[in-house]
Amino acid sequence: MAQPKRVPNLVYSDGSSIICDDPNLLMSGRSGFDAVALEAADFIELPEGSDLFELPGRLPIGFDKKTGALTLCDKGVAVAAQMAPAHTQLYLSSYTKKEKDAPTLPLFAYTAVGWLDGKYYVPAVRIDADIRQEPKSFDQEKVQESVKNLIEKFPDNRLLQHIGYNCAMTYYCPAARNFFLNRYEAPIPTSPACNANCIGCISFQPEQESIQSTQDRLTFKPTAAEIAEYTIDHLKSAPRPIVSFGQGCEGEPLLMWETIRDSIREIRKHTQLGSININTNGSMPEAVEKLCKAGLNSIRVSTNSVRKHIYEAYYLPNNYSFEALAESVKVVRKFNGWASLNYFVFPGMTDDSDEYEALRKFIRVTDLSMIQWRNFNIDPDWYLERIGVTDTGNILGVKKVMDLIKKEFPHITYGYFNPPIEVIKEKLKPALI
């Protein structure tokens, strides 16, 4: 992807969605609490399919081109990018709150963005070459037609109705839309409940909270028969097929492990094709072991941190410990399955030297297969305040951490999506699950 010749100009919004650049100011990026200078090599063009947000009550911070001084821009409000899937942010949007009571930002990622020579640029990397969620690849008319056809074919399947009407047609969920286009990774939400209380949970926020969840949580418990009814065909007929438990519109799938186990058994009676994956908080290693025995191929464990105190301050777990995450990964690797970390990237926290050391240990202890470097969808100030962080430590830089980990653990795959079975088999050969 093309890089700019120099650091882009700062951009601001007039508050009614008109975005301008300030030719006198270079943009800065945010790391932890600080506005920092960036280099041209940090940038890529804003990926197609990304969104730009104006950040109410927040003034952007840049560097004066003449003096080099850190300067507040009071011409408009700060702007941030929510990048298209497959891209990882290196720096956050840099701003200061103009009003003390500026509203908490909703649960999206707030990547820095600037403008140069007629293009927007973001400090980011394309972390995954997979095109499975490329925005332009979705034909919504075909999705709607397929929703109608499949629901007519399986009229009693509540799960199909949920992922059709709710996920594919209301929330435009890429996984659900891909399922209805008969390709790639298909979603299987299963759990209305959770055993954690994440501050930034996207499927449930308490009424008294200042933000709303971005999705409504599943309200029923599907049966193994409902799951098998649509996933078997998908595994048999889709290109690079994966079926994935654990979605953004539910709680924790491991709480439904018996149903999941029964559905995996049923699926595998009919086909050995494709991959069966679970996206989870990794809280129940014993349940993970049962699922591996039934035929689970891969796991993706989500976390904001591999440091216990940072994890627990955010996840607020009920009746499980941080150590369960590593145990769940180890169990899957013991069965020679594929184990990914869904690592929420927050510049200034993810690249803290203590976090880096903890990540090295986590990889060594668990024999992790992959890191999915995904952007943390959260208001940066709200997050740091809610987990009680008042100062950041020694910051290495997100890109540098990526490079250091790759150098030390060359076998670790980097990406954004769960890999299909072809990739898993290639990377885990010769012993296959």
Ligand code: SF4
């Ligand atoms: S583990 Fe997932 S569903 Fe549970 S509280 Fe956290 S984000 Fe929400």
